[in-house]
Amino acid sequence: MNEIQQSLQRFLPELALTGALLLVVLVDCAQAAWKNAAMRVLTLAGLAGSLAFCLGLRGVSGEIWSGMMVVDPLGLFFKVLLIGASLLVALVFTFRNSRELHGQGQGEFYALLLAVTLSNLLMAGANDLAMLYLALEMVSITSYVMVAYMKGDRMSNEASLKYILFGAASTGAMLYGLSLLYGITGTTSLPGIREFLGAGMTDATRTTMYLVAMLVFAGFGFKTAAVPFHFWCPDVYQGAPTPVTAFLSVAPKAAGFAILTRFFFSGLATPGADAWDLTGSIDWPWVLMLVSALTMTVGNVAALTQTNLKRLLAYSSIAHAGYVMLGVVALSANGARGMIVYLLAYLVMNLGAFLVVTLIHHQDGTFDLRDYPGLYRRAPLLTVSMAIFLLSLMGIPPMVGFMGKLYVFAAVIERGPSYWWLATVGALNAAIAAYYYARILKTMIIDAGNEEKPAFRLATADQAWVAVLAIANLLPIFFWARIEDWARASLTLYAGR
């Protein structure tokens, strides 16, 4: 009884979301004029309450629900990031400023948003293979539904079909890997697995562990859209409604990195002061390095030729997953810090870019870069903000994107000369990325065209949010010490038993 009480206390963020989700579903059944406003308020209140409960859990560490989940500073960081992403999406994108959402049922959108957030939180704290798989599938299934949200839209539907078939196949492979892992270790609890593997293993078992890692990585790779499990990504991001794309490109990806980190560091390694000791002495860094380098390169090279902005940002988000992976590759405390700083920066820069794209689509009805000339004259605020988001995505100081890149690159370089080639690949990729981001800016600012189109009429709220996101990309550099403290304090993983 005592244990359940304690678990409930440490589970308040998730409970707040569950409560809000159920209330939204109930309110959606009402036939009243106020129902849409009520659902929006409920969603925002649920997310804000959840965030507040998270802040109340600072410094708490331990297992809850009989070891099914853990609460620890790193998990808490991810929870704050994930709830923050949902909150921003709910605030910034409305049914008014997105053409694609316009006229669709609002209740379902808010309920799905809350459900994905809840699943993301469960994934960030999962401590048992069964819980891990359940949470991962919860995120996936709710995401499939979100992508198919635009009823009667062929692209949305097709994107969702590709998403679900690809997702079901890769998580199926992952499940097979997890079952083999259970067979090797005889337990589904991550600390139990680490204990077992830490005791050493025979050569035959080590070979099997390679197979397990490959199969399990299919699932994580799918969630983080890492090469070679990225094929769904461009189609899904292009076909889904833009607010959903913006959300999917940040939140489930971050949750994927949370569970990837936890699986490796809680299941397979002992966190140490410097570089973490991986038990089982499998050569993980090489596998991860290769994936990271490929993910960056494939994403950036494919983005070069895109003219559809949503598709371009989809490929660029694949590339960014590669950069985040650099932090995982370093397998050190600094690497993990780089990863979380990068994800934080990625949240504000990517959401900002998607917001500008949505607002331009709202006015002009196009996602095509060829329709972007002359925007500087027609919508100066949007263009300047877009410039800030794109420079941040490029990694130009003093934007937050630069800080993210700085941290992951530093973490990789300090691991020694055998890691330097990866840093070089990363730097070359940053140069490729700079080219296509700059091309967007050139089109918007310098290119002539569209003289006859009228100037943008933007709602005050939309202007405010664009400005807020732009400032969020610029200002953090001034109180970086506090962010650094927060990131450093978040590096503790609950590892005991």
Next chain:
Amino acid sequence: MTLQHYLLVSAALFALGVLGLLTRRNAVNVLMGIELILNSANLNLVAFSRYGTGNLEGQLFAVFVVVIAAAEVAVALAIVLTLYRLRRTPNLDEADILKG
């Protein structure tokens, strides 16, 4: 009967499921392949639970997998159905407006 016998059956199911994924054009048929993969993993879990340390963790994991499979199939079929209504085809390679 040993553990290995069951693992062989499960490996065969997995390989057949992958074959279904790779060679079928019909979305419903691809879903059947995915069900084979899930069943093979479940068979593994139950076999390990019986012959391994004897705890029930594997069986409980398998129960959750069954529940997830049901939810996934429900959503997937809803999408296939809508696709059919919009395009009059259940075939995957005819779903091709997203390209590039």
Next chain:
Amino acid sequence: MNAEAAVFYVLAAITVGSAAVVVLARSLIYSAFALLFTFVGVAGLYLLLGADFLAATQLLIYVGGILVLLLFGVMLTHKLYDLDLRSEVTQFLPGVIVSIGLFAVLALTAWRTDWAGGDGRAPAATTREIGQLFMGRYLLPFEAASILLLVALMGAAMIVRRKRSA
């Protein structure tokens, strides 16, 4: 060869054989009906492994739920007079090579790995124990699964429902 072995080989043959039909049959209807035998065969293997609760779950959910859903899917995506329900096959040879390779790797793994030891648990009724675990250690995933089902139900209904106004 004792009775258990005989039952195992029969069940294994049914499972793998019908799974092969699922994947190779030309007609979707044959595939769907073969899938029935695969699911029942796997349920039989569960019984042989002493997992009685799971065998019942398999029959109830897979045969009673998922298979029926898939059959609906087959029926609703084909015109009623379209009797042959052909499902075409592409890239057959590469697919076969990949899956044979996969099977070889997995089979080798099954033989060579030192799986977690133990003398094994004698088959006993598991339903009671599983029920207690659901209300104890597995309480959180149990509740989370109910949220998943709610969302899946809502989502499936949302996707299929026609747009109210164009």
